[in-house]
Amino acid sequence: MSIAIHSRQVCSASIEFLEKITLLAKDYNKKVIxxxxxxxxxxxxxxxCLKYLSIFDIEALNALHVELMISLGGDGTLLETTHYINDKAIPLLGVNTGTLGFLTMLSCSEAVTELIHFFEGDYAIExxxxxxLCGEHISDAFALNEVALLKRDTASLLTIDAYIDEKFITTYWADGLIIATPTGSTAYSLSCLGPIMLPSANNFVITPLSPHNLAVRPLVVPETAKLSFIVKGxxxxxxxxxxGRSIPAATQQRLVIEKAPFILKLVQLGHTSLFDVLREKLYWGMDCRKT
Structure with a gap:
């Protein structure tokens, strides 16, 4: 079985990590690609470690026997890696070489130590x-964080009719609309005043972007719902x-957003929780005046 690593950037920390993890994997009869x-x-x-490495085409993951995929970078790299994994059910571990890292909680040095636990079967899967997302000429578009319906070449508001299980919710007059998963609730949606949801929550959140009506607030809906939107402008x-991947599309079409028939297996090593990340990354409970 192989340990696959994908990255979009190189730094001293990522090179050192690659060297160490390749030799560690060899000790456990694993191959790094x-x-x-x-x-x-x-x-x-x-x-x-060159003689112990192999190179693979990330588009051809189906043909490989990958036990673990490691995303080496920031959250953007992890989202890209998720896109390549898609429905292949390969466990994914995020290792952070960036700055914020909500999804990539482990640093390179921490990951080397914690991966010993993975090789010995001591880990959890979230x-x-x-x-x-499906629409006219749009199929097989999947998102771990969110789908955002946005303006393209105009400063005018969008008019978005929203439905849940074919029942009309409301018409949004806004710069756009974000439909986020619990994972994505700490990303784009959060910056637009959406709520934070625990990763285990069985919900989505619909968050408007600068709505014309100030009484229109983010709406939490069950993940079993079939959401439909007709965008006009x-x-x-x-x-x-x-x-973050941009798809040009025509207005006046019906867009359907619902839970995908597969999940992402996110590997959890160590004892870091979402609340630890919120305190560390968003400074929850800290008085910044005293730092």
Missing amino acids: ISTTFAQLLNLNELN QRTILS RDKDMLIAVD
Whole structure:
């Protein structure tokens, strides 16, 4: 079985991590393979572990026997890696070389130590809900964090008719609309005053972007709901952001967003909880005047 690593950037910490994890995996009779994207950023000839490494095409994960996928970078890299894993049920571990890192909680040094526990079977899997988006000429679009319905080439408001299980909710007059998972509740939705949901919550949240009516607030809905949206505007085009990936689309079409038929297996090592991350990253319970 192989340990796969994907990254979009190289730094001294990521190189040191690659060296150490490759030798550690060898001790447990595991092979480390790295994505072509990562390999192209590295000076392979300078790696001490080169003879133990293989390179793989991340688009061809189905053909590989991968026991664990490691995303090496920030949350954006992890979202990209999730897109490649899709429905393949490969456990994913986020290792942080960035700054914020809500999803990539472990540093490189912490990950090397904690991966010993993984190799020895001492780890937990968190099942994270995935969103599915379908529309005219749009299929197989999946998001771990959120789907955002956005303006494209106009400063005018969008008019968005929203439905839950074919029942009309309301018409949003806003700059856009975010539909977020519990995982995504601490991302784009949070910056637009959406609520924080625990990863285990069986809900989605609909968060308007700068709504015209100030009484329109974020709405929490069950993950079993089938959400439908019809977007109208002065412009015939709009933009749909799926975990940051932009999809140009036409307005006046029906967009359906619901729970995907598969989940992401997010590996949890160590004892860090969401509340630990909120205190560390968002300074919950801290008086910044005293720092």
